[in-house]
Amino acid sequence: MLEISIFDTFKMSNQLTGKAKRQRKIIKIIGGSSVPDQRTKVEISKKVGIENEQSWKNSYSGVYEDIEKIFLPQRIIEEEGKIPVRRGPRLLQKEGTGYYKLTKIGKLLLFGIGDKIDIDFREYTDETNLGADLNSLYETNQELCFLLIENYISMNCVNREEILPIKSKKFSQTSSQKLTCDLDFLRSMLAISKEEQEKVLEILSRIDSKH
Known part of the structure; x- marks a missing residue:
């Protein structure tokens, strides 16, 4: 715990x-x-x-x-x-x-609070495929990888549960809502023009700056 x-x-x-x-x-x-x-x-x-x-x-x-x-x-x-x-x-x-x-x-924990340190996720899980997938995601899109790991860590910390080793079942449970939201967002962004994408990002940036 x-x-x-x-x-x-x-x-x-x-x-x-x-x-x-x-x-x-x-x-x-x-x-x-x-x-x-x-x-x-x-x-x-x-x-x-x-x-x-x-x-x-x-x-x-x-x-x-x-x-x-x-x-x-x-x-x-x-x-x-x-x-x-x-x-x-x-x-x-x-x-x-x-x-x-x-x-x-x-x-x-350091990675989960925003310090994007070099990290090999194979050392943080006993599931080879999960570690490789997280490494690939980190190489492809660091921001999305960070958001998913942050969500995983925060949920386990709030629930007073262990964060290691990372298990695919627990990772999926804590990150599914975040991942679904991100995938829906990506699909919606890809469905509009580049100009519309820039406008949406500008609006979201203004909204985020108010928090």
Whole structure:
């Protein structure tokens, strides 16, 4: 059972909660930096604090709780190593402070929240054909692939269900409505002229910008 808040929204506005934004930021920081120093709790807290326009010390408790109580126990991240510390308690100086990396679950979550990282879906499913099909879709249309994966991950996160390995039956159940909608849209677009297509896209872009 995967318990994570990255898709949690306020009921009235449908906007992401503060916790959802913080957890997304943590995943993006850990997945987006190759420098160990940038992936410690303190450095992550500093980046979260900057985004929230607050002191890193005010962000630290939330970051600490997400890492220690949610991300590590659920194997979303894992400690990659220790960095020596020159200040603070002697025990901390002796042992060093941990820095983290994303696990396979964490990388799929990173992809699902909008970071189009290079990914081989054959490593995320035990069904060879499904992995190959998702790879082909990603090569052909990254945006559609992202939308389907995002929908799959969000539905499983909301339902507190595991996201790995990706199973064709579950993927089909969570993505069928989205895929049907996209296919209907594609068919309707192909049935009209290029000028009409551009007009429809312009209208949709204006509508989307209002949200």
